[in-house]
Amino acid sequence: MSTSAAEIQQVQTIRLSDVCKSYGDYAVLKNIEAEVARGEVVVICGPSGSGKSTLIRTINRLEEINSGSITLDGQNIHAAMRTRELNLLRSRIGFVFQNFNLFPHLSVVENVSMSPIRVKGVAADVAHDKALKLLDRVGLADKARAYPGQLSGGQQQRVAIARALAMEPPVMLFDEPTSALDPEMVGEVLAVMKSLASEGMTMICVTHEMGFARDVADRIWFIDAGQILETAPPEEFFKTPRHPRAQRFLADLRH
Amino acid sequence: MIHDIIAIIQDYWLLLLIGQYPNGPLGGLANTLILSALSIALAFPVSIMLALARLSKWRLLRWPVTALVYITRGVPLLMLILWSYFLVPLWTGADVPSFVTMLTTLVVYQGAFLSEVVRAGIVALGSGQMDAARALGHSSLGAMRFIILPQALYNMIPSIISTFVSTIKDTTLGYVINVPDLTFAASQVNNQLLTQPFQVFFILAVVYYAICWSLTHVANIVERRITRRRAGLSGGAAPVELVPAKIISEQL
Ligand SMILES: Nc1ncnc2c1ncn2[C@@H]1O[C@H](COP(=O)(O)OP(=O)(O)OP(=O)(O)O)[C@@H](O)[C@H]1O
Numbered sequence: 001m002s003t004s005a006a007e008i009q010q011v012q013t014i015r016l017s018d019v020c021k022s023y024g025d026y027a028v029l030k031n032i033e034a035e036v037a038r039g040e041v042v043v044i045c046g047p048s049g050s051g052k053s054t055l056i057r058t059i060n061r062l063e064e065i066n067s068g069s070i071t072l073d074g075q076n077i078h079a080a081m082r083t084r085e086l087n088l089l090r091s092r093i094g095f096v097f098q099n100f101n102l103f104p105h106l107s108v109v110e111n112v113s114m115s116p117i118r119v120k121g122v123a124a125d126v127a128h129d130k131a132l133k134l135l136d137r138v139g140l141a142d143k144a145r146a147y148p149g150q151l152s153g154g155q156q157q158r159v160a161i162a163r164a165l166a167m168e169p170p171v172m173l174f175d176e177p178t179s180a181l182d183p184e185m186v187g188e189v190l191a192v193m194k195s196l197a198s199e200g201m202t203m204i205c206v207t208h209e210m211g212f213a214r215d216v217a218d219r220i221w222f223i224d225a226g227q228i229l230e231t232a233p234p235e236e237f238f239k240t241p242r243h244p245r246a247q248r249f250l251a252d253l254r255h
Numbered sequence: 256m257i258h259d260i261i262a263i264i265q266d267y268w269l270l271l272l273i274g275q276y277p278n279g280p281l282g283g284l285a286n287t288l289i290l291s292a293l294s295i296a297l298a299f300p301v302s303i304m305l306a307l308a309r310l311s312k313w314r315l316l317r318w319p320v321t322a323l324v325y326i327t328r329g330v331p332l333l334m335l336i337l338w339s340y341f342l343v344p345l346w347t348g349a350d351v352p353s354f355v356t357m358l359t360t361l362v363v364y365q366g367a368f369l370s371e372v373v374r375a376g377i378v379a380l381g382s383g384q385m386d387a388a389r390a391l392g393h394s395s396l397g398a399m400r401f402i403i404l405p406q407a408l409y410n411m412i413p414s415i416i417s418t419f420v421s422t423i424k425d426t427t428l429g430y431v432i433n434v435p436d437l438t439f440a441a442s443q444v445n446n447q448l449l450t451q452p453f454q455v456f457f458i459l460a461v462v463y464y465a466i467c468w469s470l471t472h473v474a475n476i477v478e479r480r481i482t483r484r485r486a487g488l489s490g491g492a493a494p495v496e497l498v499p500a501k502i503i504s505e506q507l
């Protein structure tokens with residue numbers, strides 16, 4: 001790479017340096033070093049239990065870390081700070097869960113509009129209109145008044161994406177957004193994610209959808225036993241994985 | 256038998272309804288209803304605060320409240336009532352009306368029980384809802400208020416109602432410290448008649464049953480309405496099979 005340090009500084013949004021995390025004696029993340037540039041799409045893959053969820057959850061501090069730092073545009077997410085500051089910081093990082101975690105007591109449009117209203121103080125009618133636009137964007141304008149329990153998994157996950165987008169985050173994190181879905185619903189969710197990526201959203205996605213990784217990712221991070229063993233553009237990663245464990249992982253996937 | 260009961264009601268309905276009022280303190284059914292309503296209205300918010308304190312990350316808040324809840328739940332209500340009745344005036348030197356003693360004791364006792372119900376409702380939601388709320392930038396109190404409690408309380412409506420029902424029934428214990436409620440009035444009537452205890456206390460039982468049953472019934476309606484709204488039947492969407500609302504009624 002010939003980019004100078006200054007240029008990296010300018011385009012980098014997320015930077016993880018020497019991040020370590022353990023549960024008791026068990027080290028889940030070991031000296032993670034990584035960065036994500038603005039507009040970049042990173043796909044994290046690796047075997048089950050390798051620490052993918054833990055890693056992505058530390059980025060918006062749903063999990064604490066033991067040492068190291070994670071910065072968003074230069075601001076240390078894991079620094080000691082007032083809870084208000086942390087909440088504000090979190091609201092700038094969208095997160096999409098494997099199990100959607102929609103609020104079942106609220107209608108779809110309320111799910112999307114409530115956080116802008118309650119967290120950012122946006123006026124209710126403004127937030128409502130915005131929510132309808134976002135629902136339209138994920139193809140669910142006609143479900144605005146439905147409740148989550150009435151939607152299919154794919155529809156719920158698209159609402160969850162709209163809910164995260166309503167906070168206008170510059171970064172979106174996805175933790176296996178399609179793993180809980182029936183196969184026929186995976187496509188509709190990936191399509192929404194693809195359109196987000198093409199609009200320049202900075203994204204970090206934990207996913208087993210290698211087709212998506214190949215088409216959309218700028219880089220793949222391969223993680224095993226709490227370490228990032230390889231980072232490479234998808235064509236390189238899929239054609240000529242360097243690390244033996246990455247090779248084995250890909251071979252297992254093909255079977 | 257029926258005649259006796261009707262005669263008793265005809266002779267004593269005013270005493271049973273409002274006690275000695277206006278010549279003495281308000282009593283009878285009116286006082287029972289006031290005591291019940293106040294106990295429930297105060298125990299409910301108290302229970303939510305106790306539950307939140309027990310789930311707090313601050314030990315200084317969590318431990319004393321946990322101890323309070325355990326102790327309160329572990330002793331008979333009657334003993335708590337006698338304690339506050341005899342000891343509070345002794346300690347404070349203040350002359351506390353028995354109604355206030357009873358109300359306070361009931362609020363603490365039922366608040367402790369209810370807090371366990373509320374806490375169980377919160378814990379049963381799992382961490383996903385809180386994670387989602389935090390990821391969107393909600394404060395923990397905001398998340399509790401707008402996301403966690405509305406669901407936890409709704410899910411616990413049956414248990415909450417049965418605690419309310421037992422609160423109403425527990426107001427009868429005020430009798431031992433001379434709170435002039437319906438039970439007190441009934442026993443006054445019984446003392447005057449001397450020969451018809453069955454008839455007198457039959458009236459008493461019917462009235463308590465009617466109050467508790469009405470509360471359960473109202474709760475049923477409320478719960479069914481929320482369920483229906485969530486199933487979207489009012490929103491014109493596809494009907495979803497309704498789970499019939501159940502109110503735990505073993506306490507009735
Ligand atoms: N709260 C916890 N306490 C103790 N160990 C935990 C906890 N959460 C996760 N772990 C352990 O940390 C390791 C990494 O978990 P993580 O959920 O990050 O894996 P993952 O890569 O997301 O796996 P999967 O593909 O199955 O989702 C696992 O071995 C898991 O058992």
Ligand SMILES: [Mg+2]
Binds near residue numbers: 052054176
């Ligand atoms: Mg995971």
